[in-house]
Amino acid sequence: MNRAGSAEEARSLPSKVSVRNLNFYYGGQQALFDNNIDIPEKRVTAIIGPSGCGKSTHIRVYNRIYELYRTHRAEGQVVIDGKNILLPSVDLIDLRKRVGMIFQRPTPFPMTIFDNIAYGLKLHYRVGRTELSDRVEDALKRGALWDEVKDKLGEPANALSGGQQQRLCIARAIATEPELILMDEPCSAIDPVATAKIEDLIQTLRDNYTVVLVTHNMQQAARVSDFTAFFYKGYIIEFGATKQIFTNPAERETEDYITGRFG
Amino acid sequence: MRLRSRTQRKVADRAARVVMVPAALAGIAVLAWILWEVISRGAGALNLDFFTQLPTPPGMEGGGLANAILGTLLMTVLATVIGTPVGLMAGIYLAEFGTTSRLATAVRFTTNLLMGTPSIIVGIFVYALIVLRTGHFSGWAGGVALAILMLPVVLRTTEDMLNLVPDELRESALALGAPRWRATLTVVFRAAKTGLVTGILLAVARVSGETAPLLFTALNSFYWPETISEPTANLTVTIFNYAMSPYADWQQKAWGASLLITVGILIVTVLSRFTLRDRKSRTWSR
Numbered sequence: 001m002n003r004a005g006s007a008e009e010a011r012s013l014p015s016k017v018s019v020r021n022l023n024f025y026y027g028g029q030q031a032l033f034d035n036n037i038d039i040p041e042k043r044v045t046a047i048i049g050p051s052g053c054g055k056s057t058h059i060r061v062y063n064r065i066y067e068l069y070r071t072h073r074a075e076g077q078v079v080i081d082g083k084n085i086l087l088p089s090v091d092l093i094d095l096r097k098r099v100g101m102i103f104q105r106p107t108p109f110p111m112t113i114f115d116n117i118a119y120g121l122k123l124h125y126r127v128g129r130t131e132l133s134d135r136v137e138d139a140l141k142r143g144a145l146w147d148e149v150k151d152k153l154g155e156p157a158n159a160l161s162g163g164q165q166q167r168l169c170i171a172r173a174i175a176t177e178p179e180l181i182l183m184d185e186p187c188s189a190i191d192p193v194a195t196a197k198i199e200d201l202i203q204t205l206r207d208n209y210t211v212v213l214v215t216h217n218m219q220q221a222a223r224v225s226d227f228t229a230f231f232y233k234g235y236i237i238e239f240g241a242t243k244q245i246f247t248n249p250a251e252r253e254t255e256d257y258i259t260g261r262f263g
Numbered sequence: 264m265r266l267r268s269r270t271q272r273k274v275a276d277r278a279a280r281v282v283m284v285p286a287a288l289a290g291i292a293v294l295a296w297i298l299w300e301v302i303s304r305g306a307g308a309l310n311l312d313f314f315t316q317l318p319t320p321p322g323m324e325g326g327g328l329a330n331a332i333l334g335t336l337l338m339t340v341l342a343t344v345i346g347t348p349v350g351l352m353a354g355i356y357l358a359e360f361g362t363t364s365r366l367a368t369a370v371r372f373t374t375n376l377l378m379g380t381p382s383i384i385v386g387i388f389v390y391a392l393i394v395l396r397t398g399h400f401s402g403w404a405g406g407v408a409l410a411i412l413m414l415p416v417v418l419r420t421t422e423d424m425l426n427l428v429p430d431e432l433r434e435s436a437l438a439l440g441a442p443r444w445r446a447t448l449t450v451v452f453r454a455a456k457t458g459l460v461t462g463i464l465l466a467v468a469r470v471s472g473e474t475a476p477l478l479f480t481a482l483n484s485f486y487w488p489e490t491i492s493e494p495t496a497n498l499t500v501t502i503f504n505y506a507m508s509p510y511a512d513w514q515q516k517a518w519g520a521s522l523l524i525t526v527g528i529l530i531v532t533v534l535s536r537f538t539l540r541d542r543k544s545r546t547w548s549r
Contacts, residue, residue, distance in 0.1 A: 065434050070362075093440045101438035103431045110454045119449070120439040169435070176439060 013040035016180055016210040017062060022076035024057055024066075024234075031057045033234045035076070039180075039227075044202060044211045046225035046242065048218055050262065054234040055214040059182045062212070063099040064092060080180065097124050100173030102183040106165030106190075108157035113149050116157045116168055120176040135175060143171025144201045163194020170201060174209075181205065183213045187220065199224050218258055222246050230254045301522045308519025318485050318501075321510045328520055330496040334402065334488045335524075338481060338497060339471050341406030346413035347463055353414075354421025359433075359447050371422075378415040385411050386476035394480060402491025405481025412473060413466040420462025424455040457538045464535035468528045474499035498524055 015038035024032035032054045039045050047055045057066075064085065066072040077084045085095055109116050117136040121127060127135065136153070140146040145167040149160070157168055166186055173181060183202070187195040202224050205211055215221050221228055222242060229239040230253070238245060238254045249255045256262055312327040319326030353370065361367025389408040394400055428451050436446035452459070477483075482494040483501060498520045505517035 063438055065438055068430070068434060068437060093442060096438055096440035099438075101435070103435060105429075105431055107429075107431045107435040109432070109436070109450050110456075119436075119441075123440050123445070172439065 013043065015039055016041040016080065017212075018077075018079040019058075019061075020077040020079070022058070022061060022074065022078060024054070024061060024075075025073045027071040031234050032061075032074075035234075035236050037229055037236055037239055039210060039212060041210050042206060042208070043226040044206050044213060044224055045227045045229065046221035047212065047214045047229050047231060048216070048221050048257070049231035049237075050257065051216065053231040055231050056184050057234075058231065059101075059184060059212050059214055061086075062180065062182055063096050063101055064090075065096075065101065067092075093123075097176050098179050100176065100178035100181045102166070102169055102173060102181065102186045104185045104188050106162055106169055108160065108165045108168055111157065112154050113157045113160070113168065114153040117172050117175050120172055124176050139171045139175035140168075142174050142204075143167045144197065144204075145171055161194070163190045163197060166190055166194070166198060167201065170198070174205075178209065180210045180212070183211065185214050185216060188216065195220075218246075230257065232257070298525070301518065301525050304515070305518035305520075305522030308515045309522065313516070313519055317487065318516075321508065321513060324512060328496075328498065328501060328516060330484065330487050331498045331501045331520065332523070334481070334484070334496040335471065335498045337488060337491055338402055338405045338409055338477070338495065339467060341402070341491070342409030342413055342470055343463070343467055345406065346410035346466065347417055349410075350414050350417025350466070351421050351459065354418045354425065355447060355452075357418070357422045358425035359443075359451065374415045374418050377411070378419065381475075382408075382412055382473050383475035383479075386479035389476065390479040400480060400482035400494040402481050402488055402493070402495030405477045405495060405497065406491070408476035408480045409470040409473060412470045412476065416466035416469055417462055420465065421459055424458035424462060425451060427458065428454045461535040461538050464531050464538070468531040468535070471531070472499060472524055472528055474503055478503065 017037075017039040019035050019037045019039075022032055022035040023030060035054075035058060047058065049055050060066045061074045061078055062080070062085070064074075066074065074086055076086065078086050080095075080099070083090070109119060111119070114133075114136055117139050118132055121132060121135055121139075137146060137150075140149060145164060148164060149168075157165065160168060166189075170181075170186075187198055190198065199220065202211060202213065206226070213221070213225060225242045227240065228242040228245040230237045230245065230249075230251070232253050238249060238251045240250075245254060246258055249258065310327075312325055313329075314327060314332065315329050316325065316327035317330055318328060353374075357367050357370060361370070385408050389404050389411065393404040393407060397404075432454055433446060433451055436450040437443065441449070477497050477500050481497055481500070483504060484494045484496040486496070488495045502517045502520045502524075505513040505520070508514065
């Protein structure tokens with residue numbers, strides 16, 4: 001199942017996101033220090049590291065969702081498809097259509113299952129009713145949820161189980177046809193069986209999407225990702241092919257972390 | 264180190280209960296007493312005429328308070344129509360957009376002051392603002408006074424209810440590419456909907472029993488409120504006038520009106536409890 005890339009592959013692949021000298025501040029407190037990373041296109045990149053090391057903070061820059069809070073501030077360059085998305089001229093709605101996000105806890109909207117998926121679609125596309133239901137069905141299929149919900153599309157999404165809710169959120173994000181999908185510890189609030197389903201889903205996503213997966217679960221990173229970045233205290237300590245990071249890390253901190261000496 | 268005495272703890276526990284349970288019961292007892300008095304004295308006044316007829320002059324039997332019932336309803340609706348949108352929008356501003364800005368802090372502070380302002384002062388304020396300018400008492404003025412009293416209640420509950428909506432839900436909507444206003448109206452607002460309805464119902468319940476602000480604005484009337492540009496009959500000022508009168512028939516009608524208002528407020532409050540319970544079982548759960 002694991003098609004973990006090699007270090008050479010990492011260098012040869014086109015990158016979807018190129019981060020240069022990214023610094024991030026929560027008010028006066030700096031949380032990220034000079035982050036540099038190239039996220040390979042159509043691969044799964046895992047971000048691991050102990051709590052509070054800046055994993056989530058880092059990916060929350062990619063869709064500029066941090067701007068919801070007025071004290072949060074990012075400096076540096078985040079180039080997605082050749083464009084620095086930190087420039088004020090960037091259209092946030094367009095950016096967020098291209099960069100989807102999944103959160104720690106499932107966030108179904110207080111509406112029906114159908115309307116949850118249709119929500120993002122209607123934001124970005126003018127669609128007729130039949131095309132809308134086709135698109136919803138397609139998204140739910142790609143979210144590996146269709147079989148479980150096809151007979152209750154009109155029911156409130158809150159009635160689904162936690163794992164189903166999270167797959168609904170993934171389907172909702174996929175529906176708007178993003179190119180990059182950010183996942184912020186998507187399985188941390190979900191039981192092991194549901195987690196396995198989501199991991200399978202992530203595997204299928206890499207054919208069409210670039211996935212960045214923040215996880216505190218190292219086995220998960222090893223299972224689903226091609227590349228892994230290790231974060232520590234706001235610095236990117238090491239980035240490389242997952243197999244190499246887990247079997248032969250170059251840095252001392254990485255080794256200590258994956259062998260369980262801290263974190 | 265010695266173990267603390269278990270008996271001593273048990274005695275202290277008992278003593279605390281002996282003090283607190285009667286205190287809790289006292290609260291219920293007062294309410295029950297009021298209800299009992301209002302029902303036993305007011306129920307006799309309630310008949311078909313009470314709801315359908317105009318008041319009769321003192322000394323003449325019969326008649327009712329239909330005009331006052333209608334007037335109270337009209338002014339409460341007017342207050343809701345004015346006070347609710349303003350309160351909702353201001354609450355949205357505080358919770359979603361202003362948050363810690365200077366304007367938001369100032370609004371929050373003044374809202375607290377307004378919430379604590381005695382209603383009679385609001386009445387006098389509207390008297391000076393509208394009644395003196397227009398030259399006569401009117402239902403409009405009464406509605407505006409009640410709206411001012413509703414405003415802080417609606418505003419605060421709106422802010423509180425929106426704050427209960429987890430940030431992740433906002434972020435999810437924004438992360439899909441929703442503009443802020445759309446995320447607020449279609450996702451955040453919907454998640455808080457039942458809580459918002461509860462807040463409005465409680466605000467309605469609160470103002471529908473107000474007397475002092477109406478005394479200076481709508482005053483009262485013995486006639487149908489044909490337009491609300493004239494002094495408008497209402498239940499609370501009627502209670503005030505009738506209860507102070509020397510006529511037994513009027514006094515009994517005052518009891519009847521008291522019963523009607525009490526039951527009305529009780530119904531609205533219970534209704535709001537129901538929507539709140541509904542909310543716990545249905546909306547966004549963590």
